[in-house]
Amino acid sequence: MLYKCFVLDGLHEDLNRVRVKPTTNTIEAEGRPDIEVSREAWRNHLLRNDSIFVDLFHGQLKSRLQCPKCNQISITFDPFAYLAVPFPKEKRSSTLYFWPLDPCLKPVRIVVRYNADGKISEVLDALSRLVNVNPKAVSFE
Structure with missing residues (x-):
């Protein structure tokens, strides 16, 4: 260029x-x-x-x-004469299943979008916002 x-x-x-x-x-x-x-x-x-x-x-x-x-x-x-424009960050999406601690509640299927170069903590934050749960209470297993 x-x-x-x-x-x-x-x-x-x-x-x-x-x-x-x-x-x-x-x-x-x-x-x-x-x-x-x-x-x-x-x-x-x-x-x-x-x-x-x-x-x-x-x-x-x-x-x-x-x-x-x-x-x-x-x-x-x-x-x-030339205007540099950044490329948008690549987004990815993953399908996650959230199992509430309450055994009476059913698992929830959720699609989470995040930056391709993002951290796992960003995925956890996005998931916790979608299910309205404290991010510290969410873990992957």
Whole structure:
């Protein structure tokens, strides 16, 4: 993937119609509407980048940060050419039978879904939630 990004970025630079790239500043929202700030940030991006790759592959990512000390909020719209998206974790399901300690109650068949790379404790927690029993009271046999 990294090689593809490198090649696409090189092609973008070769085809970029902007020859003299002016310096630009980061655009801050400062209480203005998102659409206004987004458009201004995109115009700034186009001052330095104008190619078929920008038209087809570039986008904007809204970032919102809040200072934990003073609660000031900073909103920016950053351009991106490649957006890394994590793959969802693989889920598995198992059919388990729960036998209550009370002999008058029948065993219960339950399907539990869990992460494929999860721990057995996560399966026990999921099972205990489904049957409404303390996780420490559940064991495998």
